[in-house]
Amino acid sequence: MKRISGIFFSRPTLFIVGAVAGALALAGIAAMVLYEMRMDALGRARDGAENLALILQRDIERNLEVYELSIDAVVDGVSDPATLRLPAGIRQRVLFDRSTHARDMGTLLVADRTGEVVFDSAGYPPRRRNLAEEDYFTVHQRAAGAGLFISRPFVPGAQAADQAIALSRRLAGPHGDFAGAVVGTLRLNYFHRLFDGMTLGDHGSLTLLRSDGTVLMRRPYSVSEIGRSIAAAASFKPLLLASSGSFIGTAALDGERRLYSFRHIGTPPLIIVVGLSTQDIYAEWRRRAWAIGMVVALLDAFFIAVSVLFASQLRQRLAMEAQLHRLASTDGLTGVGTRRLLDETLDTAWRAARRQRQRLSLLMVDADRFKSFNDRFGHAAGDAALRAIAQCIAASARRPGDFVGRYGGEEFCVLLPGTGLDDAIRVAERIRAAVQAIDPAALGAGEDRLSVSIGVASFDGDTQRYRSRQELLLAADHRLYEAKAGGRNTVRPATAAATPAATPAATPAATPAATPAAGGGAAHPFTERG
Structure with missing residues (x-):
């Protein structure tokens, strides 16, 4: 979480x-x-x-x-001869019940095979009317099994409001032949x-x-x-x-x-x-x-608006934190890493090199006679000199993973992950040559050129030689002492024979051959830095 x-x-x-x-x-x-x-x-x-x-x-x-x-x-009554023999008044009451007087019920008619109305629920004698052309009559002429037929709407009276439908059923003779139809209307x-x-x-x-x-x-x-x-x-x-x-x-x-x-x-x-x-x-x-x-x-709009506002505030906060981190991890004068960041980076690089048994080289770079340079030309020129030296170092160690940090005063440290001793020496030589090529006039130092001494130590995956990052750092520092003692403006690597324990106080006579610059000057018989 x-x-x-x-x-x-x-x-x-x-x-x-x-x-x-x-x-x-x-x-x-x-x-x-x-x-x-x-x-x-x-x-x-x-x-x-x-x-x-x-x-x-x-x-x-x-x-x-x-x-x-x-x-x-009605169909049953008309089919019964006894009913037909009854007097007209009684026959009317037998054939037509009181349902024909219900609301919206029309008259019941009995038509013979020719379509003539022979019985009428409205009274006797029936109205003179022939149904031979009506669909509710002809349907029974054509089909004996038509059953109860419901007609299309029609107007039985003179007003459209009296529209009705007819319900009809077939009358059959003694032999099943068509004998007419019984028709009732429903409004x-x-x-x-x-x-x-x-x-x-x-x-x-x-x-x-x-x-x-x-x-x-x-x-x-x-x-x-x-x-x-x-x-x-x-x-x-x-x-x-x-x-x-x-x-x-x-x-x-x-x-x-x-x-x-x-x-x-x-x-x-x-x-x-x-x-x-x-x-x-x-x-x-x-x-x-x-x-x-x-x-x-x-x-949704509220959530998105709040998230945008929060993201904006968080982005500003992260930018401020990044700026503070840069200020805390970047040396204000030279622009390279601080001592704190150097220690963290060295620890990380050392752990990775040991775990993966990869090479790791370390350069200790120190400006020669910087105290006297600072006293002679002033602090402004000294600061300019340190910035110029840092730029030369950074320009020479420019691979991904390379790191340059200010170790203290006029001393710098360079980490070269994945780099062996020979390549580290070449990088150190580029740094030394670049520093010596700095125009002294641009620093306000007259004709006095800057130079650096560099100690080089390299871990090749052998944990027996360097058991900790402190030992690797100490080895490079000892080589730096030797470079100073050997005449300055030189690169002095730590060889297999020259471990930190073997070189407690290097002297010009006891150090391996250095790589002095052309015209590097005579050696100085003291080991203190300067």
Whole structure:
């Protein structure tokens, strides 16, 4: 956990990435919740539509059954010779019960095989009327098994408000031949009133259809739509695939997209269709979705804004810490590493070299006679000299992993990971030559050139020779003493024969051959640095 938090606190951009990821996750969760809410709204609407369709189916089916029983009673009475022999008044009461006087029920008629009306529930003698051209009569002429037939809407009277449908059943003779039909009418006002009592929403619809797609009644009501066929509409075809069901489709009559639940009534069936508009179904869901969406959007924006602000503050803090670290780890005068950073880097490099048995070389570089140079030309010239020497060292040790640090005063230390003794000597020579090439006039030192003495020690993976980083550092320091004693402006390497224990106080006569510069001057018989 600390490691993860450390990664976040060291990389401010991760806070923004994390906030964006969190915002997306929150938006995703909100989207899932809204989707579930939408499905719940649709499910509740489907249940409501199916229940309403069931209620309407049972109401219509019950009333049609009552009327059908009255028609069947007339069929049975007309087929009974004893009933036909009764006096006219009694025969009327036997053939036609009181159901014909119910609200919205029309008259019952009996027509013979030619279509002439021979009995009329309205009274005797019957009205003069021929039904031979009507569909509810001819259907029984053509098919003996037509059963109860429900006609297309028609106007039995003079006013359009009296639109009705006819229910008819075949009369059969003694040998099963066609003998006429019994016809009853049912006013469409019954369906109109029934539909008006239902709650559908602002854009809902109720439709009663014949199985051939003819509209018998519809809400919202329009006279022009009664009797119209929607058999060719895409939304009609699913109504014939099952006796009940639900689907979402676009209405053929008004183009509204609705959830439809339907049920068949009787055989051949009428079809009752309940349509609930999707805009009504999802109206409340849309209001909630807007509210939830706005809250989530504001929260996401807040999280991202806070993360950006926090990342900005953290970035500034890290920049300040980096600057403080640079100030703490960079020598203010020379621009190279401080003694503290040198110790840390040497410890890390030494551990890596020992663990991986890799080479590690160390150079100790000291400015020759710097105290007298400083006393003679002043501190400003001395500071300029140290900066110039540091630049020469840094320019010579420029590989990745090379490190230059100020050891103290006018002394510098160079770490060369992965470098053997021969290569380290070449680097040291480049440093020595570069320092000697510094223009003294640029330092305000007249014609006195600068020079450095360099001690070199190298670890080749043999832990028997150097058991610690202190021993490696001490070996290079001893070689530096020898270089000073050997005449300065020289590079003195630590060989296998010259370990730190073997060279407690080097003298010109006891040191290995140095690599003096051309015209390096005579050797000095003292070992102190200067």
